[in-house]
Each structure stands twice: as C-alpha cells, then as structure tokens.
Amino acid sequence: QYLHSAETENKRLNAYVKLTPEAALKTAAEVDRKLAAGEELSPLAGIPMTLKDNISTNGIETTCCSKILRGYTPIYDATVWDILKRQDAVLIGKANMDEFAMGSSCETSCFGGARNPHNTERVAGGSSGGVASAVAGNLAAFGLGSDTGGSIRQPASFCGIVGLKPTYGAVSRYGLIAYASSFDQIGPITRSVEDAALVYDAIAKYDPMDSTSSEKAQPAFSSLGKDIKGMKIGVPKEYFDGVREDVKAALQNALKVYESLGAEIVDFSMPSIQYSLPVYYILACAEASSNLGRYDGIRYGARTEHYADRDEMICKTRSEGFGAEVKRRILLGTYVLSAGYYDAFYKKAQNLRGTLIRAFEDAFAHCDVIAVPTVPMTAFPLNFTAQDAVETYLTDICTVPVNIAGLPGISVPCGFGGDSMPVGLQLIGARFSEPALLNAAFQYE
Ligand code: GLN
Numbered sequence: 001q002y003l004h005s006a007e008t009e010n011k012r013l014n015a016y017v018k019l020t021p022e023a024a025l026k027t028a029a030e031v032d033r034k035l036a037a038g039e040e041l042s043p044l045a046g047i048p049m050t051l052k053d054n055i056s057t058n059g060i061e062t063t064c065c066s067k068i069l070r071g072y073t074p075i076y077d078a079t080v081w082d083i084l085k086r087q088d089a090v091l092i093g094k095a096n097m098d099e100f101a102m103g104s105s106c107e108t109s110c111f112g113g114a115r116n117p118h119n120t121e122r123v124a125g126g127s128s129g130g131v132a133s134a135v136a137g138n139l140a141a142f143g144l145g146s147d148t149g150g151s152i153r154q155p156a157s158f159c160g161i162v163g164l165k166p167t168y169g170a171v172s173r174y175g176l177i178a179y180a181s182s183f184d185q186i187g188p189i190t191r192s193v194e195d196a197a198l199v200y201d202a203i204a205k206y207d208p209m210d211s212t213s214s215e216k217a218q219p220a221f222s223s224l225g226k227d228i229k230g231m232k233i234g235v236p237k238e239y240f241d242g243v244r245e246d247v248k249a250a251l252q253n254a255l256k257v258y259e260s261l262g263a264e265i266v267d268f269s270m271p272s273i274q275y276s277l278p279v280y281y282i283l284a285c286a287e288a289s290s291n292l293g294r295y296d297g298i299r300y301g302a303r304t305e306h307y308a309d310r311d312e313m314i315c316k317t318r319s320e321g322f323g324a325e326v327k328r329r330i331l332l333g334t335y336v337l338s339a340g341y342y343d344a345f346y347k348k349a350q351n352l353r354g355t356l357i358r359a360f361e362d363a364f365a366h367c368d369v370i371a372v373p374t375v376p377m378t379a380f381p382l383n384f385t386a387q388d389a390v391e392t393y394l395t396d397i398c399t400v401p402v403n404i405a406g407l408p409g410i411s412v413p414c415g416f417g418g419d420s421m422p423v424g425l426q427l428i429g430a431r432f433s434e435p436a437l438l439n440a441a442f443q444y445e
Pocket of ligand 1: 101102103104126127146147148149150151152179284396
C-alpha cells in the first residue's frame with residue numbers, strides 16, 4: 001500500500017527521487033516468512049520507511065540531489081541503514097533534499113523541490129524536505145534525515161510532524177555524505193514522538209567506524225510517560241525576536257499546556273544567540289569547502305564530457321556538477337579559511353562557538369529543557385528562497401544554535417499559523433538527555 005501511494009502521490013509531492021520497489025517487496029516477503037515461521041521480529045521489521053539521499057545505500061544510487069553525484073552507487077551501507085536493514089525495515093525509496101543538504105526549502109535539489117502535503121503551493125522545507133513530505137503525506141511511516149543547521153527540525157515543523165536532531169555523537173555518521181562534519185547528525189522524522197523514540201533507540205548506537213561516535217546515548221522509549229511535574233522549562237527571550245505573531249501565539253499556547261501539566265516556565269536571556277548565524281555560516285561553509293574538495297570527476301559520480309587535460313576536466317566537472325548554492329558556500333568557505341582572513345573569520349567563529357556552548361551549559365544549570373520556536377514562520381511559498389540567499393539564511397536562526405553546541409533538539413507540531421500551515425515547538429536538552437527530552441515532547445503531544 002505504501003509503495004502504491006508512493007508511486008501515485010509522488011507526482012504531486014516529489015518526495016522521492018528514487019523508488020526501490022523490488023528490494024521493498026523482497027524484505028516484506030522475508031518479514032512474512034518470519035511471521036509465518038513464528039520467528040521473533042525486530043521492532044522495526046516490516047515498517048515502510050525512507051532515507052534522505054545523502055545516506056549511503058549499498059547498490060542503490062545515492063546522489064545528495066546533486067548533478068555531480070548522478071550515477072554514483074555506494075559499495076557500502078551507512079551504519080544507520082545497516083542497522084535498519086538488519087531489523088528488516090522496508091526501504092520504499094530515497095528521499096529528495098537540498099543539494100548536499102545546503103538549503104531550507106529543498107529547492108536547491110537537482111530534481112526540483114519536494115512539496116508540502118498540507119498545501120502543495122508551499123515547500124516541504126529543507127534540507128530533508130523529501131523525508132518530511134513522504135512521512136507527512138503517508139508515503140512512508142518514518143524516515144531518516146540529517147540535521148546540520150536545522151534540516152530535520154525545520155521540515156518537520158513545516159510539514160506538521162516530529163523531527164529529532166540527536167546529540168552530536170549519539171548516532172553514527174558513517175556513510176552519511178558529509179556537509180559540515182562537526183555539525184552533521186542523522187535523526188528520525190516521524191508522525192509521533194513515540195515513533196521518534198523507537199527509531200532513535202534503534203540507531204543511537206556506538207560505532208567504531210565514526211571517530212566522533214559516543215557510548216553515552218541512552219534509550220529513550222522506556223522514559224515516555226514519566227510525570228513532568230516540577231520540570232523547569234527555560235524560555236530565552238532572544239529566540240522570539242522577529243518571530244511572526246501567529247507563530248508566537250501558537251508557542252504561547254504550548255507553554256500554557258506545559259504549565260497545566262505542572263511544569264514551571266523560567267524566562268531568561270541568552271544574548272550570545274545573536275552570534276549563532278554568522279558562527280554557523282562561517283564554520284559550516286569552511287567545513288563544506290574542505291569536504292566537497294573530493295568531487296573531482298575522478299573518484300565519484302559524474303565527469304564532464306569534453307576536456308583537454310586533467311585540470312580542465314576537474315574544473316569543468318565541478319562547474320557543471322555543482323549548483324549555485326553549493327558553489328556560493330564553497331567560495332565562502334574557501335575565503336574564510338584563506339591566509340589573512342583565517343584569524344578574522346574562522347578563528348573568531350570558533351571562539352564564539354565556545355561562548356555559545358557555555359551559554360547553553362549555564363542555561364541547563366537552572367532549567368531542564370529549553371522551549372523555543374523551531375522556525376520564526378510557517379512553510380514558505382514555492383520559489384521564495386530563490387530571491388535572496390541571506391534572507392533565507394536568516395530563517396535558520398532558531399535551529400542553528402543546537403548544532404553549534406552539539407545538543408539534542410526536537411520539533412513537535414503545536415497548532416497552525418494564520419495561514420493554516422503547521423507551527424513547530426522546539427524543545428532543546430542538555431547533551432545526551434534524549435530520554436527526558438523525548439518525554440517532555442511526548443507529554444505535550
Ligand atoms: N538551512 C541550513 C543550511 O542551509 C541547514 C541545513 C542542514 O541542516 N543541512 O545550511
């Protein structure tokens with residue numbers, strides 16, 4: 001049934017860039033066989049799901065929705081997919097995304113953007129827009145996205161579903177095609193907090209193949225349902241600057257729900273939040289410029305057709321293969337890493353990253369979770385982000401701080417804006433506090 005709706009509905013939503021029906025039916029048949037034989041099934045056995053197209057799948061083309069990776073078929077599985085495969089999860093297809101996960105609307109994809117199931121004249125968000133569109137549109141029961149500066153939480157918020165960006169190090173990045181390695185983290189996009197906890201518990205495992213993988217992640221599912229009376233919810237006022245009034249109103253209603261559940265709202269100030277966008281865009285672009293150096297037409301994917309020598313081949317492959325947003329970030333990143341500018345930009349941004357990490361540590365000394373908007377607005381109309389790159393970057397203001405500090409953050413639906421589009425409430429926790437964080441989200445839901 002999921003395959004059928006994926007095949008028919010995808011024309012409308014453009015959530016999938018590739019469907020994998022043969023493999024899906026084969027896994028489903030294997031689950032049937034195990035059921036008939038009375039074998040024990042894994043928690044995610046037989047569940048139809050999707051993966052963002054920057055998660056490596058052995059034998060299945062993985063493009064990051066970039067022309068430069070068309071035709072690239074990985075010869076190994078990302079650890080997260082290896083885990084899910086062993087559980088007999090059913091991959092319906094690979095999901096659309098902004099090119100190399102750079103964007104906020106999914107529209108930098110070389111396949112065109114994914115649409116929002118609530119209103120197809122709006123974007124699904126980005127960069128994991130395809131996963132959010134597929135899950136919200138019922139073309140997959142859950143999906144895995146990646147979040148470098150909000151790419152799980154923002155599309156979840158735009159599509160009215162749940163998106164969890166885990167603590168940095170909780171989920172293996174092995175086989176995730178890198179954008180900005182010190183920020184990237186894989187996480188679930190689901191229709192409920194319960195589902196997010198189930199998927200998180202499956203994938204949050206130590207992995208020796210990722211040098212930043214940690215052993216500290218604790219399972220979250222068994223914590224759902226615990227009483228939150230007396231829980232302190234911090235509300236930093238800076239996060240509400242520039243937030244649209246109808247979005248603010250939805251958030252205020254959510255905070256009232258928490259008060260009625262016995263939580264205590266603690267208003268406070270986090271002035272250093274003002275640095276988070278420049279810190280993010282300097283550091284993420286610097287890392288991207290280095291990570292994307294490997295696409296030279298020799299090792300992966302597409303190569304230009306006509307060239308005289310090696311240098312021209314590399315130059316033409318990159319000029320033809322990368323889209324405008326990716327090129328902009330490579331240039332910006334190369335610039336901030338250049339001799340003479342390194343101290344002025346890169347080093348300053350690294351220092352400020354430390355300031356932001358400490359600001360969150362101080363905050364968690366007096367509150368259990370932080371509640372803020374996920375995005376200052378609801379889903380953009382189509383083509384909105386094509387107009388001005390900097391305007392688009394500004395809309396990431398509420399999501400990037402979590403990645404800068406390596407914290408877990410979850411977006412849960414909290415009503416609708418004046419335009420009838422979903423609004424997201426973002427809850428942020430201390431490092432490796434997923435059990436308490438997911439329970440806080442579960443209580444609201
Ligand atoms: N919108 C942000 C960006 O364009 C976040 C992207 C992400 O998390 N992958 O960089």
